[in-house]
Amino acid sequence: MATSLKNLSQYSDKNIIDIKSKKFGILVSEWNEEITESLFSGAVDTLLKHGAQKENIFRKNVPGSFELPLAAQWLAAMEEIDAVICIGCVIQGETRHFDFICDAVANGITNVGLKYNKPVIFGVLTPNNQQQALDRAGGKHGNKGDEAAITAIKMLGF
Ligand SMILES: Nc1c(NC[C@H](O)[C@H](O)[C@H](O)CO)[nH]c(=O)[nH]c1=O
Numbered sequence: 001m002a003t004s005l006k007n008l009s010q011y012s013d014k015n016i017i018d019i020k021s022k023k024f025g026i027l028v029s030e031w032n033e034e035i036t037e038s039l040f041s042g043a044v045d046t047l048l049k050h051g052a053q054k055e056n057i058f059r060k061n062v063p064g065s066f067e068l069p070l071a072a073q074w075l076a077a078m079e080e081i082d083a084v085i086c087i088g089c090v091i092q093g094e095t096r097h098f099d100f101i102c103d104a105v106a107n108g109i110t111n112v113g114l115k116y117n118k119p120v121i122f123g124v125l126t127p128n129n130q131q132q133a134l135d136r137a138g139g140k141h142g143n144k145g146d147e148a149a150i151t152a153i154k155m156l157g158f
């Protein structure tokens with residue numbers, strides 16, 4: 001289903017586990033900062049809304065989305081981290097650079113979760129333009145950060 005047909009901030013909150021003791025690493029790409037800060041706020045607000053403790057949410061910045069997989073690996077390797085949320089926004093430019101970054105980031109993040117057997121969430125927007133990004137970072141289509149956070153919570157309750 002296309003995001004335009006669903007709101008990223010609307011989800012079922014049935015069967016949500018107690019996450020008071022859970023520790024979350026959140027990685028935030030500095031590229032497209034206006035967007036990624038909105039995504040980060042959405043993720044944190046959602047975690048806190050469902051009972052996470054502020055002192056159990058650990059933020060680290062990365063230069064760009066391409067660095068998310070390596071940083072996710074560093075966090076996932078920490079025994080005390082229960083889940084990692086990767087926040088980024090890769091906006092299509094004039095060249096194929098977009099394709100290479102998006103593929104590398106998606107595959108890299110997937111592999112980290114599989115390697116460390118814990119939720120490593122893809123909270124990365126890959127829009128064609130700035131407006132599509134704004135629409136998904138607290139705009140008319142909701143906030144991808146909300147979706148990433150509730151996904152982490154649900155996976156911890158698997
Ligand atoms: N163009 C975007 C980038 N580019 C930077 C890369 O992510 C990476 O930091 C660089 O290639 C050095 O390894 N990153 C984004 O997150 N979003 C973009 O739109």
Ligand SMILES: CC(=O)[C@@H](O)COP(=O)(O)O
Pocket residue numbers: 090091092093094095096097098101
């Ligand atoms: C996704 C990117 O790296 C992109 O913003 C770079 O832009 P361009 O393809 O015009 O160099």
